[in-house]
Amino acid sequence: MTDTIGTPILEAAAAKGAHDQHMVLNMGPQHPSMHGVLRLVVEIDGEIVMRLYPEIGYLHTGIEKTCEAKFYQQVVPLTDRLDYLSPMANNLCYCLAVERLLALEIPEKAQWLRVLLAELTRLNSHLIWLGTHAMDIGALTVFLYTFREREEILRIFEGLSGQRMMTSYFRIGGLSLEPPIDFFDRVQGFIRTFPEKIDEYSNLLTGNPIFRNRLKDVGYLSAADAIALGVTGPNMRGSGVDFDLRRDMPYSSYEKFQFQVPTSKVGDCWARYEIRLIEMRESVKIIQQALDGMPQGPIKADAPKIVLPDREKMKTQMESLIHHFKIVTEGFAVPQGEVYQGIESPRGQMGYYVVSDGTAKPYRVHFRNPSFATLQALETMCKGRMLADVVAVVGSIDIVLGEIDR
Amino acid sequence: MAEAKTFIGKAAVLESLPDHPAIKAMLFWHPSALTDAKFDRGEMTLTIAADQIREAAATVQAAGYNFFEDVTAVDWFPSSPRFQLSYHIVSHSLKERIRLRVLVDGAEPSVESITAVWPSANFYEREVFDLFGIHFAGHPNLRRIMMPDDWQGHPLRKDYPVEGYR
Numbered sequence: 207m208t209d210t211i212g213t214p215i216l217e218a219a220a221a222k223g224a225h226d227q228h229m230v231l232n233m234g235p236q237h238p239s240m241h242g243v244l245r246l247v248v249e250i251d252g253e254i255v256m257r258l259y260p261e262i263g264y265l266h267t268g269i270e271k272t273c274e275a276k277f278y279q280q281v282v283p284l285t286d287r288l289d290y291l292s293p294m295a296n297n298l299c300y301c302l303a304v305e306r307l308l309a310l311e312i313p314e315k316a317q318w319l320r321v322l323l324a325e326l327t328r329l330n331s332h333l334i335w336l337g338t339h340a341m342d343i344g345a346l347t348v349f350l351y352t353f354r355e356r357e358e359i360l361r362i363f364e365g366l367s368g369q370r371m372m373t374s375y376f377r378i379g380g381l382s383l384e385p386p387i388d389f390f391d392r393v394q395g396f397i398r399t400f401p402e403k404i405d406e407y408s409n410l411l412t413g414n415p416i417f418r419n420r421l422k423d424v425g426y427l428s429a430a431d432a433i434a435l436g437v438t439g440p441n442m443r444g445s446g447v448d449f450d451l452r453r454d455m456p457y458s459s460y461e462k463f464q465f466q467v468p469t470s471k472v473g474d475c476w477a478r479y480e481i482r483l484i485e486m487r488e489s490v491k492i493i494q495q496a497l498d499g500m501p502q503g504p505i506k507a508d509a510p511k512i513v514l515p516d517r518e519k520m521k522t523q524m525e526s527l528i529h530h531f532k533i534v535t536e537g538f539a540v541p542q543g544e545v546y547q548g549i550e551s552p553r554g555q556m557g558y559y560v561v562s563d564g565t566a567k568p569y570r571v572h573f574r575n576p577s578f579a580t581l582q583a584l585e586t587m588c589k590g591r592m593l594a595d596v597v598a599v600v601g602s603i604d605i606v607l608g609e610i611d612r
Numbered sequence: 613m614a615e616a617k618t619f620i621g622k623a624a625v626l627e628s629l630p631d632h633p634a635i636k637a638m639l640f641w642h643p644s645a646l647t648d649a650k651f652d653r654g655e656m657t658l659t660i661a662a663d664q665i666r667e668a669a670a671t672v673q674a675a676g677y678n679f680f681e682d683v684t685a686v687d688w689f690p691s692s693p694r695f696q697l698s699y700h701i702v703s704h705s706l707k708e709r710i711r712l713r714v715l716v717d718g719a720e721p722s723v724e725s726i727t728a729v730w731p732s733a734n735f736y737e738r739e740v741f742d743l744f745g746i747h748f749a750g751h752p753n754l755r756r757i758m759m760p761d762d763w764q765g766h767p768l769r770k771d772y773p774v775e776g777y778r
Contacts, residue, residue, distance in 0.1 A: 266758040270743075271767055275774040306653055433679055433704075436732025447704070449679075454707045545653055546700050546711065548681070559698065561686050574682035574700070582735050611758065 227251065231593070235264050239342045239597045242607030246584075246596065253593050258585040265611035273571040277537030278304055279378055281571060285558075286372040288573055289609040291334050294320075294327040294363075295551040296609075297376035300571075302457055303547035303558045304378045307540050310509055314501040316380040317459040322393070322496040323366075323375070324458075324549075325489040329400070330359045331552035331604075332486050339479070339601035340411060343420045348410050355403050358396050365389060379513035380506035394497055397490050404486055411479075421475040425587040425599035428473060435586065436579030439554025440485060441603050444478040446471040451550040458549075462499075463492050475602035482604075512538045537566030553577055553604055575609035618652050625649035625656075633703075634658060634710050637675035638668065648713075657711045665714050666724040666750075669699065673729055677703040677710060680730035683737060685744045689770040694718030695746055699726070716746060725751040743768035 231248045234240040243264035249257040269288065273281045285296040298320055305312060337352035360370040365386050367375040375382055411417045427437065432445040442449065450467040452460045468484035470477035506513045514533055515526035532538075540562040548557040554576030561570040580603050587599045619625045629635060629651060638646045638658060645668060648659035660668040669680075682700040699712040716723055725748035726733045737748045738757040745766035748754055756763060765772055 263756075263758040263760075268767055271772075271774055309653075434731050436680060436730070449704045454704075455709070543652055544655075544657075544686075544698070544711075546655060546682070546698075546709065548702070548709065555681060555702075557682055557700065559682065559684060559700070570684075570686045572682070572684040574684075578735060579732055582732060 228256065233596065239600060240607075241338065241600065241605055244581075244600070244605070244607055244610075246600075248588075248593065248596065250593055255588045255591055255593055255596060258588050258596070260581050260584055262581070262607070262610055265607050267612070269612045270571055270573065273568055275567065277566050278540060278568060279533075279537065281568065282376060282378075283372065283374045285573075286374055287608060288575060288612060289331075289551065289553070289556075289577075289606050290371060291606055292327045292331040292552045293371060293373050294323045294375065295331075295549065295556060297374065298324055298458065299547055299549045299551070299556050299558045300560075301376045301378050302549065303545050303560045304540065304568075305507075306545045306547060307543055307560060307562055308378070308509075308512060309541075310379055310507050310512065312380060312458075312507055313504045314459065315503045316505045316507075318496050318500055319381060319385065319505065320376065320458050321460060321463065322493055322500075325492045325496070326359055326362065326393070328489045328552045329486055330356055332482050332489075333359075335482065335552075335601075335604040336407060339604070340417065342597050342601040343417055345411060345414060345417055348407055351403070351406060351410070355396075355400065362389070362392050362396065365392070377506070377513065379509055380504070384505060390497060390500070393493065397493050397497075400490055401487060404483060408483060418476070420595075420598050421479055421602065423474050423476075424591065424595045425475045425478075425602055426473050427583055427587050429471075431583065431586055432473075435583040437554070437583045437603075438576045438579065439550065439552070440481045441478055441554065441580055441583075443467065443469045444481045445473040451548055451555055455548065457547070463495050465492050475598050478602045478604075539564060539566050540568075548574075551576060553606065553609075554580065573609070573612060575612070577603075577605040577607075578610045580605055581610060620650050620652070622646065622649045625651050629656075632656065633675050633706060634672050634677060637671050641671045642667070655709065655711060657713050659713045659715065662714050662716055662723055665697075665699075665712065666726050666729060668712060669701075669726040669729040672701055672710065672712070676705050677701040677708075679704055680726075680732050681709070683726075683733055683740060685740045685746055685768070687744060687768065687770045689718070692718065695721050695744065697723060697740070697746070720747070721745065722747040722749055724749050725754075727751055742766070745769065 229250050234245040235243040245261040247259040269284050285300045286293040288296050333352040333356045337349035340348035363373050364370045367373040427445045429446040432442045448469045453467055465488045468481045510529045515530050519526040520530045542564040544561045546557055546559045548555055557574035559572040560568055563569040588596050619628050645661050645664040647661055650657040679702040681702050686696040693715040695716040697714040702709045737751055740746050741754055742756040742758050
């Protein structure tokens with residue numbers, strides 16, 4: 207039980223060297239640059255940030271608790287709602303974790319399609335980041351351009367799964383449906399023109415003196431701080447730590463793809479901006495490789511007691527009908543054990559920890575989401591800087607409150 | 613998958629994986645702090661005595677496991693010891709992950725905070741404190757993080773209902 211109620215920054219003595227004019231300012235929860243419902247309690251001296259305290263939990267819906275009452279497959283739609291800007295990455299991470307518990311072999315085509323979709327999701331997520339980040343800084347135009355491209359990705363997702371955002375397309379043991387006939391052509395058409403679009407954003411922003419001045423030398427994070435504070439993904443690589451789970455601890459046949467992992471030693475908002483732009487180009491390369499080398503074969507594992515049968519078989523074969531009925535009504539039992547599966551989501555290292563007690567419902571599911579840890583570094587990045595820089599920093603670390611509050 | 617090998621129990625793991633850097637460091641530091649070990653599905657799990665976790669974390673950090681990823685708890689209610697804490701730590705150089713496991717009793721559960729070793733554990737320990745009610749001694753700011761400050765109970769405990777009123 208806590209003895210104190212309220213925000214500690216309001217109760218604690220003012221920061222060292224404080225003058226009388228220190229002020230405590232609430233940014234959020236309803237603030238246009240807070241990317242959701244994040245509340246920052248900021249202690250300022252004039253316009254200089256002395257201390258900063260993120261207050262979270264406004265979106266807490268107890269997803270981890272809800273998971274414990276669902277069958278394994280029913281958890282997949284819940285994972286969409288964590289990081290709602292990159293649903294496929296969440297699906298992938300969860301499915302990989304459960305598949306490892308089941309020791310299930312996934313067909314190659316499904317693995318490659320998963321990689322392709324994970325990278326499309328990365329583009330999708332980075333496009334939103336770029337648009338909103340530029341908008342926070344005051345460059346409104348870019349937002350319209352990035353959302354034009356994002357729209358095409360969402361249409362591809364819609365053709366694939368019937369949903370634009372909460373796709374729930376992944377299944378334990380593979381994917382839910384064969385992709386539609388025009389899927390590969392559409393993706394090819396999209397990535398053929400996409401590198402030019404990145405040039406277009408770059409033309410709008412990279413040479414823009416306002417954008418440059420707002421980001422350069424702002425929000426500095428050293429490599430040691432990034433590791434100490436648990437920062438991952440593009441933010442960590444922007445500080446010079448060269449680590450990417452896709453390359454260093456590959457999953458879902460990422461080891462078969464060639465791509466570069468951009469890093470920068472500078473560690474400011476500008477470095478993070480540049481790294482994400484390069485990451486988008488690398489994602490395009492991965493998608494191209496996936497399209498070129500897409501293997502043939504099934505998209506579901508051969509495990510009739512775990513994977514739902516095809517609709518056609520279910521209607522014509524007795525055995526498939528029985529399996530279908532069993533899976534839908536009772537779920538499938540997962541062997542006892544615990545698995546921690548990490549993937550590189552668009553925001554950094556995502557990890558799902560799934561504990562099974564041998565029944566059809568997960569005993570415990572825990573989500574390690576990158577934004578949650580990244581938020582801890584916010585004070586380090588903003589301390590001693592201008593209040594207006596907080597907006598630039600919050601934009602540049604690319605957080606999503608859905609996965610922070612869960 | 614190349615994860616077929618499974619070793620359960622401290623003796624089996626020590627015999628088959630004597631060169632594992634985390635185990636080597638742990639044995640060099642304090643052999644009795646390592647109470648159990650498991651290698652399952654490609655993941656190394658080291659069970660640490662509850663009062664040794666901070667030093668154990670510092671030991672594996674020195675052994676090259678430099679990046680703290682996650683800590684969470686599992687409630688094994690009604691069995692005893694009730695809580696299991698799982699620390700997941702990644703090594704950037706070895707490209708490998710280990711899990712440190714601590715078992716805590718249900719009555720007034722408390723362990724030492726590892727925020728002195730990895731400041732990034734701050735939010736994670738607050739989350740475990742909030743949702744499981746496990747106290748972390750030495751934590752700089754142990755307050756609820758998800759639930760409101762005046763909330764009663766700890767939602768992720770197994771005796772806390774999933775739906776309906778309490």
